Amino acid sequence: MDRRMWLTTASVLVLLAAAGLPPGFQSAARAANFAVTVRDAWVRAPVAGQTDAGVFLRIRSHDRATLVGATSPIAAMAKIHAMHTENGEMTMRAISQLPLPAGVEVSLEHRYHLMLMGLKRPLQVGDTVPLTLLVVDASGARHRIAVAATVRPLDATEPPATMPMPMQ
Numbered sequence: 001m002d003r004r005m006w007l008t009t010a011s012v013l014v015l016l017a018a019a020g021l022p023p024g025f026q027s028a029a030r031a032a033n034f035a036v037t038v039r040d041a042w043v044r045a046p047v048a049g050q051t052d053a054g055v056f057l058r059i060r061s062h063d064r065a066t067l068v069g070a071t072s073p074i075a076a077m078a079k080i081h082a083m084h085t086e087n088g089e090m091t092m093r094a095i096s097q098l099p100l101p102a103g104v105e106v107s108l109e110h111r112y113h114l115m116l117m118g119l120k121r122p123l124q125v126g127d128t129v130p131l132t133l134l135v136v137d138a139s140g141a142r143h144r145i146a147v148a149a150t151v152r153p154l155d156a157t158e159p160p161a162t163m164p165m166p167m168q
């Protein structure tokens with residue numbers, strides 16, 4: 001890349017910054033170090049007739065970031081859920097964000113998980129479900145992380161079958 005190309009690129013970046021990019025989830029050039037990895041993503045096949053399904057995965061961000069939501073084309077909406085004990089009973093509720101400390105793998109396999117709500121079609125074991133995780137990095141830039149989650153049987157391990165459903 002010659003000097004003129006560098007200057008042109010710099011000018012474009014400045015113009016983009018000055019334009020005040022509309023709020024939206026995009027991979028911004030200013031977040032050059034942003035890197036998130038997701039592994040072991042799977043969906044627990046819902047009970048017949050049930051239109052919600054839990055999604056479980058492990059996520060690690062290179063730098064400090066925050067998981068702020070998820071979407072899937074096969075569900076009306078997706079929520080981040082947190083399990084907690086209330087009056088001696090395990091329950092769960094939607095949370096608006098989950099911190100991702102730098103370099104630490106965060107488990108969304110039990111205490112935290114994602115919940116697909118309002119499934120638009122039945123899920124068969126072995127199906128691949130597309131998900132998009134919405135992550136905000138430390139600079140405030142928003143990113144979409146594409147994830148493919150495999151549908152596993154209802155009795156697959158984690159979370160326990162006694163997990164209460166559904167939730168808001």
Ligand SMILES: [Cu+2]
Pocket residue numbers: 054081082092113114115167
């Ligand atoms: Cu849940």
